[in-house]
Amino acid sequence: MPHELHKESRLLIQEALKDPLVRIPRALKSDYYSHQKGLHLKYLLQVNLFAQFAYASYTLADIYVLTDVHTLLIITKLGFTVLVTLLTIWIYHHKQNLPLFDLLLPTSIIGASAVWFFNLNQSESPYTQIYQYASLVFIVLANLSVHVHFKPSLITSALITLMIYIGVYFNVDGDRQQLILFSLIYLPVLSFSIYISWNSTLKSRIVFLQHTLNEYNRQAFEHMAHTDSLTGLNNRRSFEYLAHRHLLSIVEEDHPDPTSLIVFDVDHFKKINDNYGHDIGDKVLKIIAETACSEMRPTDILARYGGEEFIALLPNTHLDDALKIADSLRQRIERTEVAIDQQQTLRFTISVGAAILETCENDLYTLIKQADIALYQAKANGRNRVEHYDPFISPVLEPQVHGSWSNDRPIKIVEE
Incomplete structure (x- = not known):
């Protein structure tokens, strides 16, 4: 129920x-x-x-x-x-x-x-x-x-x-x-x-x-412990647990299904909060969450990862398909408006970074880091776009704009 x-x-x-x-x-x-x-x-x-x-x-x-x-x-x-x-x-x-x-x-x-x-x-x-x-x-x-x-x-x-x-x-x-x-x-x-x-x-x-x-x-208490109160999505802890469980499950397979991951956030979100107030910023985040939910499949693991950042693990998804999902989401967000008052509306965009699990190792930290690097490239290339991580093209960068992950803080999940 x-x-x-x-x-x-x-x-x-x-x-x-x-x-x-x-x-x-x-x-x-x-x-x-x-x-x-x-x-x-x-x-x-x-x-x-x-x-x-x-x-x-x-x-x-x-x-x-x-x-x-x-x-x-x-x-x-x-x-x-x-x-x-x-x-x-x-x-x-x-x-x-x-x-x-x-x-x-x-x-x-x-x-x-x-x-x-x-x-x-x-x-x-x-x-x-x-x-x-x-x-x-x-x-x-x-x-x-x-x-x-x-x-x-x-x-x-x-x-x-x-x-x-x-x-x-x-x-x-x-x-x-x-x-x-x-x-x-x-x-x-x-x-x-x-x-x-x-x-x-x-x-x-x-x-x-x-x-x-x-x-x-x-x-209800369990739901609150694992759910973001504003958007109703999984929170960071819940996402890491569910994603880690999925990656553990495919390690045992001889030919694991491809797994992709996308990270996206709101372009110029600080300006939205500064110019229109946090209530409008909250509306923006809720709309993104609702739109992302409608784009995702039942098997996808979607979460608000912190602030204006969202993340989604896409099981059984090749990188090309992940990019299509990401761009469809980006286009829908681009066409969305938020009513500020009876006469004024706000349009906003998102930038998306995507990566695919290249090995059978259940390294969630590396996969998130690669997607975040791709997100940084999307921001650097003008925003409102989708980029994917390419080890032969993408520079070896530590995320500077959205530094949510760092080498000295690997993700550790304990099986419940």
Whole structure:
């Protein structure tokens, strides 16, 4: 995601965190599901399987209490458990749908409670009215497993409650006193379980939004550390690191692709600042950065190297192609105007120096020095032009006009 979209997303997240319901912004929902999937999918599989095992193990208690329906218990409960377990494993391996998986256990508990009360109502045991209170575990277990969606859990909770009350009604033959007593015990448990579901889903949203906000902030700080604040281009440190990495990568190749480099700066930039002010000078630098960005390819490494100086490493580029790119940039800049006021505009030019990596050695210092010498020649030959470094023609000069590099300060990059 581009940096500007990150900024917009940070604002959305900050607003969402202020919302009492902490609703996930629509633009981040797919990221939310991906994040939750990584955290909870395997956990939900384990919860579903353990829940089915626990449900099946309750058959022992059922057999102990409901002594007259052993065969029915084994067929219905164990059959239902096997069916749901196979369905759970199939969904996990073939669907990987987190919202569906999040509601799988609550949905299966609707059926589990129906099967359980069906068996309970078929028994003539004197303990059935006491044993019906064991159904409270259904609603608790259903809401304990919810981590992603709260609203659908309200629907499943309502259906489980409906199924339980139907079972209780028939189990007590519609006895009003028994129904009231059951409600007095069941409804607080229902409320507590719904709170658990709400709190789990709320925390999941908060954790996701806070994690995403922290990640965006980290990227923003990293972006600031490696980006020129005025132009938005790479800064000197970032350029040297990226360029050095590229040169290291081509050293290992038997026939490395050609790599060229161009250095360019604004002609008479000091006069622009002196005559029109630094705000106009800043506008000039921004326009150059925007124009250079549009001329460069995605693989090129462009940076503001300092002051009015810009630099670009052009991978897989012969010198002739680098000169064409440089001259196209020079011509576009020459045709550009900056508005000083409503009646006055300013035109400006750039000079460009180019060089190509002649050997397989990853000598970034030498390559920059050669391009800077070519830039010095462009300045000496009248400005608003492109020159390339030629070891047979170019004099062995130390840059005097733009002395950004010197022999006693070689470039050192430490791999991160």
